[in-house]
Amino acid sequence: MPRQPEGPIKAPGDKTVRCLLGPVACVFDATPTGVWRIERPEAGPRCNYCGICAMYCPPGVINTDKEERLFSIDWDYCKGCGICANVCPHDNLTMVPERGTAVG
Numbered sequence: 001m002p003r004q005p006e007g008p009i010k011a012p013g014d015k016t017v018r019c020l021l022g023p024v025a026c027v028f029d030a031t032p033t034g035v036w037r038i039e040r041p042e043a044g045p046r047c048n049y050c051g052i053c054a055m056y057c058p059p060g061v062i063n064t065d066k067e068e069r070l071f072s073i074d075w076d077y078c079k080g081c082g083i084c085a086n087v088c089p090h091d092n093l094t095m096v097p098e099r100g101t102a103v104g
């Protein structure tokens, strides 16, 4: 089996991201998860675009910009882990069931 790359890797959209290994030794940042994610963070009205959630998001899929008042998530790669919702100091993110997920 080939070794996983150890340095920064290119993600979709030509983003350079850290190379983290996931539970089954795949590159954590490189697996589209929109299909199997069971929860997603839903943003409320209290965001001040501080970017703390983006710093803690393991696959680095949150994009914030204070000047532009921008907050966005790349849903193709969000894992639904809930870390962003836990670290937000303004309780702006709530984990909600993924719409359209066939469970049970």
Ligand code: SF4
Pocket (backbone or CB within 6 Å): 046, 047, 048, 049, 050, 051, 052, 053, 054, 064, 071, 087, 088, 089, 090, 091, 092, 093
């Ligand atoms: S941590 Fe909370 S307030 Fe800060 S950018 Fe993220 S959602 Fe917005």
Ligand code: SF4
Pocket (backbone or CB within 6 Å): 040, 041, 056, 057, 058, 059, 060, 061, 062, 073, 077, 078, 079, 080, 081, 082, 083, 084, 085
């Ligand atoms: S749920 Fe996890 S992967 Fe998705 S945006 Fe939040 S921290 Fe990132």
